[in-house]
Amino acid sequence: MAGTATLRDEAETLLRALAGEHARLREDQWRAIEALCDKEPEDSGSRVLLVQRTGFGKSAVYFTATSLLRRRGAGPTVIVSPLLALMRNQIEAAERAGVRARTINSANPEDWDAIAEAIAEDSVDVLLISPERLNNPAFRDYQLPKLAAGCGMLVVDEAHCISDWGHDFRPDYRRIATFIEDLPDSVPVLATTATANARVSDDIAEQLDKKDAATLVLRGSLDRESLRLSVVDMPDNAHRLAWLDEQLPRMDGSGIIYTLTVAAAEEVSDYLASRGHAVGSYTGRTDNAERLEREEELLGNRIKALVATSALGMGFDKPDLGFVVHLGAPSSPVAYYQQIGRAGRARDRAEVVLLPGSEDQAIWDYFGSLSFPAEDAVRRTLEVLAAEGRALSTAALETRVDLRRTRLEMMLKVLDVDGAVHRVKGGWEATGRPWVYDAERYAKVAAARTHEQRRMLAYEATTECRLEFLRKELDDAEAAPCGRCDNCTGTRTEAGVSAEAAAGAAAALSKPGVPVDPKRMWPTGLQAIGIDLKGKIPVESSAEPGRALARLSDIGWGGPLRELLSDGADREVPEDVFKAVVQVLASWDWAQRPAAVVSMGSLSRPRLVDGLAQRLAQLGRMEYLGALGRASGTGGGAHRANSAQRLQQVLHAFTVDFPVPASSVLLVDDVRDSGWSMTVAAMRLREAGATAVYPLTLALQA
Incomplete structure (x- = not known):
């Protein structure tokens, strides 16, 4: 050489x-x-x-x-x-x-x-x-x-x-x-x-x-001389949204506004666009062509900001990015540093602002629940593949293993690398090799994530240098006070918002109602578990498009609904929530207005669900028919995670124990998760004579 x-x-x-x-x-x-x-x-x-x-x-x-x-x-x-x-x-x-x-x-x-x-x-x-x-x-x-x-x-x-x-x-x-x-x-x-x-x-x-x-x-050193870090504590989500509305035009250059969820990214983007800002959303739900278009718009400074989830992170290269704002904190200082590192690479100054939210911990907990499955679910998967003796597709496995598709696929990839399964054309097959569930390591990973969440909260609260804090979390031996952040300079980022901006944001966030599309297709592979259903759900058996007050991850009504539903208590619907539901009904463009109301017959919150249905019937001058019954032996039990097994669990669960007029029906529930309970309940009501069934739920799980 x-x-x-x-x-x-x-x-x-x-x-x-x-x-x-x-x-x-x-x-x-x-x-x-x-x-x-x-x-x-x-x-x-x-x-x-x-x-x-x-x-x-x-x-x-x-x-x-x-x-x-x-x-x-x-x-x-x-x-x-x-x-x-x-x-x-x-x-x-x-x-x-x-x-x-x-x-x-x-x-x-x-x-x-x-x-x-x-x-x-x-x-x-x-x-x-x-x-x-x-x-x-x-x-x-x-x-x-x-x-x-x-x-x-x-x-x-x-x-x-x-x-x-x-x-x-x-x-x-x-x-x-x-x-x-x-x-x-x-x-x-x-x-x-x-x-x-x-x-x-x-x-x-x-x-x-x-x-x-x-x-x-x-x-090497992780110092970023251009970055000006600050944390701004706001009283609520309306003030955070108003702050973005007023501060965005004052920020130099173009940048990224990060949110923790897809729903929040779309909600914030829609609101800022309605206020005249040149913004777009960028999430895991954005298709590839649209992603590329929006990247090019930001690279060319044709928009002020992308409102994005972590889908816009590694690999996006815009050296002159002028600011990064987080509406909600990532769950670790390491992830936070990675995202703010997009800014200021070819600028003397770039603003980095964190606007923590009261919902952050709940969102961290949700994503934490999607980690590597428990040992019994892994063993069940290996047993199914071994017993089958041939390759099974992910869809076929889903009918036999109680895991959502994304978690099942992630688990199978890990098992493939570990040598316990092998991916082949047509699916997955067992190798027969011994496999050990490393419970100790998974527990340590979970503990490390909890520790990182605590450190992120410590970052928000620290009175010391913010960049030095992040560099120490990344074990940067050269970490030292930056002299530029809000704590080092004593100069706080403007936190006040005008009454007009706050009122506008509050009105937007309080606007209730999320459309909910009905299920159109049965899950695949149902024949393997003894259910003779496949293909499209017949029109005469399906629900109409429904409504929810909000997603639990929304930054508007999501917070009040999480508070109402999180502790599992059964109580009456608060007055503000009831009024918001009434607004949802008032804005609903019915194909045929419901003449009757039915409640789902909740096992965990009958007072809340039945009470809501009865009040809506009384206010709307509709007949309250009653609550759906539960077939013997189908009540309770752990909620199944994936579509096929959830459908199997609820397919014969509901009974209609009252006469149903030949008219449209409003079907009321508290939380929609997989959507199969509502789908089956609507099918039973259609079989009993309803001409249309309109599902209404307080909250969407996702």
Whole structure:
């Protein structure tokens, strides 16, 4: 290999092609490149973990190293990258430096064959793949071995996703360890992240380590000189929304407003747009084409802000982002630092404002409940697959295992990496290998998450330097007071709002009513559990479009409803809630106005549900028919989590023990979760003579 000085000169020249004529390698950039590239072909490849702040230039390291290795005859670099936005930005950066980059991901299947041919012809320098590709049977079994054999370097971007101690653990990333094991010994591996504390770094390094050499860990300072951090405590959600309305035009540049839920992102975006602000929403529910369009609008400063969930995070690269505002706190300081790191990379000043909400803890608890399932659910899944003796699709497994689809898929991916199941064409099959439920580790992960939530609350309350607090949480040895945040300067971000703005926001948040679409299709695979239903739900058996007062995650009526329903007590509906429900009914554009009211016959809150139904009947001059009965042996029991099993639980649960006139009926309940109780109850009422059934519920679970 060339001498160190010659290699560095060559690396500097390549860097300038990538980043401009004045670019120079930082010391840790050079140390990483040297470790990856300064080897003879017969030498063992290095392992490097680069933990550096957003904007440090981690991509410059792997593109420069790629060019050096390719000049010396190495195969293409494989980069595992978590988001399509990140891939797009990286490909553009690579092309500017003359690096030929291609990507294989879920959005471009029509290009896969051509890319495979280009790789075989050695006309690709960098191949970016999504971690989900590693779990695709065809890709894993046929393409991955070829990539491993010809790979010149492996890069794991956003490597904290490897670790279940990280803030954004993804089971698909677990396959990377297997891929590394299959690489020729001479292939170097680089892992990069901006958000890994010592525990996460140690976990990543342990997965990268080789028998004969430890991973070189390069951790840099996490100071961000442009960021001005502040926390603004507001009395309620109306004041938070009003603050955004008034402060948004005063913020320099364009930015991101983060929310904790999809519902909040859409609600806030709609309100700000109604007030004349150029904003858009960006969530996991936004389709790919619309995401790309909104990213481009923000990149081009054609909108003031995107109101986003964490779906807009890793991979979005706008160096001149002027501000990041959080409407609600993420559940950990590490996740918070990762998101605010999007701002101020090419600016002297960027505002970072946190507006905590009273609902934050409840939202953290909800997402915490979606962690790795309990052992009995895992064992049940393995038993079902073993007994079947063939591959089962996720939909088929869902009829036999009481887990929602997303949790079931996550669990199966983990079991696949652990070797207990194997993903094949058509679904999943058991391997028969012994598997141990690591209860101790899962308990430690849960405890760590609880600790992180407490630390996030401590961040909100601290009177010390805010950036120093975050840097210490990330184990930055150089953490020191920033001299720029609200606590360091004693200058508080304006918290007051005008009476007009507060009133406007309060009116918007108090506006009740969320449309609820009825179920149109039966769950798949019901025949496997003895239910002879499939396809579309007949029109003559289905409910009409319904209404809910609010989602429990809404920032308006969500709070009062969480308070009403959270403790499980059975009480009368408060007057303000009843009046809001009446407003929902008043604004409902009925195809045929209900002539009668029926309550669901709640087992847990009969006073609340029956009382609400009776009051609505009296006020609306409708006949109250009564509460639905419960068939013998169907009452109570744990609430099933997924659609198939929930339907099985409620399909024969309801009885109609009163005459039903040939007219439309309003069906009243407290909380809609899966929606199958309402669907079955409406079907029974239609069978009893109702011409239409309009579901009305106080709250939507999601």
